[in-house]
Amino acid sequence: MFIAFEGGDGSGKSTQARRLADRLRQAGRDVVLTREPGGTDVGERLRSLVLDPAHAPIDAVTEALIFAASRSAHVRQLVLPALAAGRTVVTDRYVDSSVAYQGAGRALGPDTVAGLNEWATGGLHPDLTVLLDVDTATAAERRAAREQAPGGAGPDRMESEPEAFHRSIRTAFTDRAAAHPERYLVLDAGRDVPGLADEVWARVEGLLGAGTTPSGPDAESVR
Numbered sequence: 149m150f151i152a153f154e155g156g157d158g159s160g161k162s163t164q165a166r167r168l169a170d171r172l173r174q175a176g177r178d179v180v181l182t183r184e185p186g187g188t189d190v191g192e193r194l195r196s197l198v199l200d201p202a203h204a205p206i207d208a209v210t211e212a213l214i215f216a217a218s219r220s221a222h223v224r225q226l227v228l229p230a231l232a233a234g235r236t237v238v239t240d241r242y243v244d245s246s247v248a249y250q251g252a253g254r255a256l257g258p259d260t261v262a263g264l265n266e267w268a269t270g271g272l273h274p275d276l277t278v279l280l281d282v283d284t285a286t287a288a289e290r291r292a293a294r295e296q297a298p299g300g301a302g303p304d305r306m307e308s309e310p311e312a313f314h315r316s317i318r319t320a321f322t323d324r325a326a327a328h329p330e331r332y333l334v335l336d337a338g339r340d341v342p343g344l345a346d347e348v349w350a351r352v353e354g355l356l357g358a359g360t361t362p363s364g365p366d367a368e369s370v371r
């Protein structure tokens with residue numbers, strides 16, 4: 149099973165992805181918890197390149213290609229081999245983040261960016277995408293609190309964008325979920341962490357019982 153968490157910066161994806169991975173492990177599943185950009189050596193290098201605000205400005209097309217390149221490596225080197233070995237993959241962000249941030253936020257167009265990522269992933273879609281939807285003010289407060297906590301890092305290149313950018317992203321995520329309701333669980337991420345985790349688990353438990361397989365190609369057909 150392949151599960152993605154999506155949402156704006158500070159919506160609570162990492163928190164919920166970790167909780168789900170723990171719960172799946174308690175249920176006896178062999179889990180790979182991973183993230184984008186990242187998840188592989190090349191992906192983590194691309195992550196620091198594209199997110200570090202100290203780097204030179206990156207134009208929107210180049211930015212979209214960097215995220216897609218990280219994703220291609222992630223799918224081919226980590227996700228597909230793990231799924232083929234019967235493992236459950238939980239990823240903190242996937243294609244929808246590119247459609248929202250580069251398609252809407254950078255105005256490259258959702259269809260253009262979705263098409264690029266169909267190619268990058270060989271058409272691999274998650275069984276379930278959990279969209280954590282929260283208003284941008286709440287998300288910004290959470291990010292600020294996280295930055296001020298011990299060891300907290302400053303905002304990355306995307307987080308530094310203005311409120312309107314983050315609002316456009318939120319809309320793009322919810323539009324995409326509305327277009328494919330069968331593979332989304334959209335949650336009000338303004339609520340408490342344990343309550344959200346229970347809602348996620350209820351849906352995932354149902355999928356475990358149904359014995360799903362990811363839609364799209366297997367490792368043999370994605371090169």
Ligand SMILES: Nc1ncnc2c1ncn2[C@@H]1O[C@H](COP(=O)(O)OP(=O)(O)OP(=O)(O)O)[C@@H](O)[C@H]1O
Pocket residue numbers: 155156157158159160161162163164290291293294337338339340341344
């Ligand atoms: N439901 C929640 N209610 C209140 N605070 C939360 C909730 N979920 C997460 N948080 C807190 O908000 C901050 C951001 O959470 P988290 O890092 O999980 O978000 P994220 O979506 O992964 O963020 P980013 O995309 O910026 O990495 C953390 O300090 C976390 O403890």
Ligand SMILES: Cc1cn([C@H]2C[C@H](O)[C@@H](COP(=O)(O)O)O2)c(=O)[nH]c1=O
Pocket residue numbers: 157183184185199215240241242243245246247249250304306307
């Ligand atoms: C996968 C992906 C990510 N982004 C942006 C979204 C976030 O601002 C950062 C990732 O940081 P996080 O702490 O891991 O959430 O990158 C993007 O713009 N496009 C993408 O495809």
